[in-house]
Amino acid sequence: AQTVTQSQPEMSVQEAETVTLSCTYDTSESDYYLFWYKQPPSRQMILVIRQEAYKQQNATENRFSVNFQKAAKSFSLKISDSQLGDAAMYFCAYRSAVLPTGANSKLTFGKGITLSVRP
Amino acid sequence: ETGVTQTPRHLVMGMTNKKSLKCEQHLGHNAMYWYKQSAKKPLELMFVYNFKEQTENNSVPSRFSPECPNSSHLFLHLHTLQPEDSALYLCASSQEVWGSTDTQYFGPGTRLTVL
Numbered sequence: 109a110q111t112v113t114q115s116q117p118e119m120s121v122q123e124a125e126t127v128t129l130s131c132t133y134d135t136s137e138s139d140y141y142l143f144w145y146k147q148p149p150s151r152q153m154i155l156v157i158r159q160e161a162y163k164q165q166n167a168t169e170n171r172f173s174v175n176f177q178k179a180a181k182s183f184s185l186k187i188s189d190s191q192l193g194d195a196a197m198y199f200c201a202y203r204s205a206v207l208p209t210g211a212n213s214k215l216t217f218g219k220g221i222t223l224s225v226r227p
Numbered sequence: 228e229t230g231v232t233q234t235p236r237h238l239v240m241g242m243t244n245k246k247s248l249k250c251e252q253h254l255g256h257n258a259m260y261w262y263k264q265s266a267k268k269p270l271e272l273m274f275v276y277n278f279k280e281q282t283e284n285n286s287v288p289s290r291f292s293p294e295c296p297n298s299s300h301l302f303l304h305l306h307t308l309q310p311e312d313s314a315l316y317l318c319a320s321s322q323e324v325w326g327s328t329d330t331q332y333f334g335p336g337t338r339l340t341v342l
Binding site: 112143144149150151152153154155158178203215216217218219220 | 267268269270272277283285315317320329330331332333334335336
């Protein structure tokens with residue numbers, strides 16, 4: 109079974125600075141997807157970024173980028189030029205890309221990390 | 228915001244009550260999901276529906292009963308719940324269960340408290 113670990117329960121960053129959120133995962137599969145989701149205090153979970161394991165290039169979305177280290181099974185999220193609106197809980201998630209009999213859509217989530225942004 | 232709405236946003240119920248949670252997606256998606264989010268625990272997938280057919284039941288107790296009358300609506304019927312069932316219940320949808328358009332979009336959740 110796959111597991112996702114977010115070992116830091118909380119982090120804080122100064123506005124306009126850069127912060128990196130860590131995530132590690134464990135899997136025996138070679139093909140999979142990784143996600144970072146953001147859950148602001150309003151609770152609506154929003155997809156931040158998605159990475160396909162077969163792609164060597166790290167995904168980027170504006171101020172958000174990932175450092176995907178497949179051999180180390182590490183998938184960290186870097187937020188540049190942090191803004192007050194970035195304060196939220198961030199979840200790392202894994203999904204297999206191996207299609208067994210029937211569709212396997214299960215997302216495996218980490219426990220999340222609460223990010224606060226200091227003005 | 229994201230096209231997935233949930234009602235009610237808050238629900239308090241006794242252990243003998245019967246209530247239902249509703250989810251509606253306006254994104255034209257074919258797959259819908261129920262998740263449970265408890266404090267200090269990772270999100271747990273409960274059910275998956277694809278084209279109105281249940282494709283996954285993640286060992287959920289029978290006191291939770293899902294219903295998907297069409298691809299846009301998903302219900303979670305609750306009866307004889309336990310206090311440990313208190314949690315945030317999130318609904319999500321995706322274009323397809325598998326493939327390049329399988330990114331899940333979440334609703335705001337229903338905060339359930341069981342007394």
